[in-house]
Amino acid sequence: MVKVLILGLGMAGTTFTVGLERIKRGEIPPYGVPLADVDLGVEISDIEIVGAIDVDVRKVGSTAYEVATKLYGMEHVPQSLDEIRVYPGLGAKYVKDLFPTHDEGESWEEELERVYETFKKLRPDVIIDVTTTQEGKTYVDWAEYEEDVARGTAAPSQAYAFLALKYAREEAPVAYVNLIPTPVANSPAIVDAARDFGAVIFGDDGATGATPLTADLLEHLKERNRKVYSIAQFNIGGNTDFLALTDERRNRAKEGTKSSVVKDVLGYDVPHYIKPTGFLEPLGDKKFVAMHIMFESFNGAVDEIIVNMRISDSPALAGYMVDLARLGKLAIELELYGTIYEVNAFYMKKPAPLGSKNLPRIVAYHKLLEFIRKATERRELVEEVSA
Ligand SMILES: NC(=O)c1ccc[n+]([C@@H]2O[C@H](COP(=O)([O-])OP(=O)(O)OC[C@H]3O[C@@H](n4cnc5c(N)ncnc54)[C@H](O)[C@@H]3O)[C@@H](O)[C@H]2O)c1
Known part of the structure; x- marks a missing residue:
């Protein structure tokens, strides 16, 4: 037992x-x-x-x-x-x-x-x-x-x-x-x-929602030697966890644990914005996540990954x-x-x-x-x- x-x-x-x-x-x-x-x-x-x-x-x-x-x-x-x-x-x-x-x-x-x-x-x-x-x-x-x-x-x-x-x-x-x-x-x-x-x-x-997915997408780019320029990741939810995170000090604690993923996976730092962004009550426990990753590929091509998802948080x-x-x-x-x-x-x-x-x-x-x-x-x- x-x-x-x-x-x-x-x-x-x-x-x-x-x-x-x-x-x-x-x-x-x-x-x-x-x-x-x-x-x-x-x-x-x-x-x-x-x-x-x-x-x-x-x-x-x-x-x-x-x-x-x-x-x-x-x-x-x-x-x-x-x-x-x-x-x-x-x-x-x-x-x-x-x-x-x-x-x-x-x-x-x-x-x-x-x-x-x-x-x-x-x-x-x-x-x-x-x-x-x-x-x-x-x-x-x-x-x-x-x-x-x-x-x-x-x-x-x-x-x-x-x-x-x-x-x-x-x-x-x-x-x-x-x-x-x-x-x-x-x-x-x-x-x-x-x-x-x-x-x-x-x-x-x-690590449940967007963070593990971001880590895997960054690994995908790294393995193909694509150079990442920037990462933006928004999280908006309507549960009490998001309400609690509207407090700046609590949000800071969360931001720290989310951001460490970038350098750890890519091996270099990149301008990024990754944090719980807001509280919107009607969304309830099913948060809205949006992600944007811009990167350079072969011969100077600049490409982007855009992800939108709704994830049941709890x-x-x-x-x-x-x-x-x-x-x-x-x-x-x-x-x-x-x-x-x-x-x-x-x-x-x-x-x-x-x-x-x-x-x-x-x-x-x-x-x-x-x-x-x-x-x-x-x-x-x-x-x-x-x-
Ligand atoms: N996917 C996820 O839901 C997810 C992912 C990662 C981390 N977390 C973390 O897990 C925690 C719980 O998330 P949640 O959505 O259930 O939040 P929640 O606000 O619904 O639940 C938190 C509970 O903790 C209780 N609580 C607060 N202070 C306490 C204390 N000192 N002693 C005992 N109980 C106390 C509250 O009364 C509440 O019942 C949050 O800190 C959140 O950041 C959640």
């Missing part, structure tokens, strides 16, 4: 709970789960969501079923989601500007302690962070990180990661999957501690969450602590460890399969030895 705890039961977290349950019941095929047909030794049916943590007053104390049906008006929601409870989280003050938040009236220290008790009660193997994007700094030094968490000046995701590390040290191995841009897996202090304490950290920021990420829960479990079973580049390079916009390259996803996919082949071989070996 893979026990999963979701941090942030928003659109992505809720879509994951609904879709996973429907796949497990045989109601829908696992389309959108990249490794659905790959044998990891951990099945989709092994995943069990043990709870969610949130700070939205409309969600805390209710169940995943209520959030999916009443708040998001989703259809085909299995009744069994009534068993998934939403527990109160930490750091509500960071999102007070976006929605009414739940307040337990505690000190910061008490907030940390309470969430840690929730971890201990639910005993997750994998914790998946899909909370609202927050700006946060990169931690290289453990003492500084520890101090900022204690003072409440680290980003909420970094505080959750700190509690996950404490849990790994004191209770049991755990995988922490950071799907938001805040530097968690890209903080060397966090990854080093994970290696020492028995945790694995995947991150940062799920289902794209939710499909990845299914894989990452299984991969997290595989990693802790094999004691592969720290972080795993082959996993991050395929699923993340800013693949850890810090300073790692963004690979075209076509290349990253094959590296991931190779990693899985070796990991499952090792697993068989471990099983043989212990038999």
Whole structure:
């Protein structure tokens, strides 16, 4: 069994709970789960969501079923989601500007302690962070990180990661999957501690929509030695994630994780504009993406690629969450602590460890399969030895 705890039961977290349950019941095929047909030794049916943590007053104390049906008006929601409870989280003050938040009236220290008790009660193997994007700094030094968490000046995701590390040290191995841009897996202090304490950290920021496609298109141009002049990529969406990103500081966090793709793939920098551009409510969760790439080809010909698409934002990420829960479990079973580049390079916009390259996803996919082949071989070996 893979026990999963979701941090942030928003659109992505809720879509994951609904879709996973429907796949497990045989109601829908696992389309959108990249490794659905790959044998990891951990099945989709092994995943069990043990709870969610949130700070939205409309969600805390209710169940995943209520959030999916009443708040998001989703259809085909299995009744069994009534068993998934939403527990109160930490750091509500960071999102007070976006929605009414739940307040337990505690000190910061008490907030940390309470969430840690929730971890201990639910005993997750994998914790998946899909909370609202927050700006946060990169931690290289453990003492500084520890101090900022204690003072409440680290980003909420970094505080959750700190509690996950404490849990790994004191209770049991755990995988922490950071799907938001805040530097968690890209903080060397966090990854080093994970290696020492028995945790694995995947991150940062799920690469679902236009970014992986841009990376693959740039690889296509590079392989043909076409010289790229400029890249423009617009993203306009109507979900709360886009609303949150209308805040300049939050958007900066996102922009950083999206832009690194250009130099990493091409090997040289190019004038580019790649960032979430706007919030337009009627678009809902199905964002509008437009892309323009201008490049020079043989004998001075200047050509252009123009892409227009509508992408359902949350289902794209939710499909990845299914894989990452299984991969997290595989990693802790094999004691592969720290972080795993082959996993991050395929699923993340800013693949850890810090300073790692963004690979075209076509290349990253094959590296991931190779990693899985070796990991499952090792697993068989471990099983043989212990038999
Ligand atoms: N395709 C995608 O949807 C995609 C891709 C990459 C990254 N992301 C990132 O994933 C995250 C989730 O996306 P979403 O569309 O579900 O957003 P959302 O706004 O619908 O959900 C975020 C949830 O986090 C909760 N939250 C906020 N602060 C919290 C805290 N401190 N503790 C616990 N819960 C908290 C909110 O109440 C909300 O329920 C965003 O940060 C987004 O940038 C999404």
